Amino acid sequence: MSVTVLLFASYADALGGPSVSVDIPAEATVADVLAAIGQRPGAELLPALPLVAVNQRFASSSTRISSGDEIALIPPVAGG
């Protein structure tokens, strides 16, 4: 299935836009999403294991992805 991954701040700059679409297997996890993103130009500027949020909650690499989930890569936060 194809999923859209939201990108922000330095990660959006690295990958050239505010989101990227990737193809992942049907029974995919966050790790599969990261592996697919790793193939994209600019991904070498990202850390090996960036933080990921699924449906606006921090997720782990084993979190399952379902069709329609809101997935985002979270650069190191710098609020305050």
Added chain:
Amino acid sequence: MTHVARLVRDPIDPAALIAQVAAPAHGAIVLFLGVVREVNDGRGVTGIEYSAYEAMAQRELDDIAREGAEFISGAADVAIVHRLGELTLEEASVGIAVSHAHRDDAYAVSRWIIEELKRRVPIWKREHYVDGTREWVDPSGRPVQLVSP
């Protein structure tokens, strides 16, 4: 028990924050403001641009406000506001007002909230420097050098 959190693009009004947490039973109000500073890591800063994953940032701020009000001391009122967009020197990027019956708890909740905010709310800042360059700030290390001026 009041707990409110907002993302805003207009300047933060400290008096409005204080008014949101004032309560007859509360003898202490602590107001914290995070303010844009002219130097960071030895480099001259002219301004900061804040951006966010707004939907998630709002959820995290809501959680922090509620946890601060309910779990840390049991009876605090909390108001949090974080600004987004372009800020200049001396402008407040974040405001936190906490009221409690007693000052010790008000200070403790205020301190806990700003540390949690910095740890887990998806907000980012890009500093603008006196030499015209701009860089995303990574608090865990050096600025991220991905952006040219």
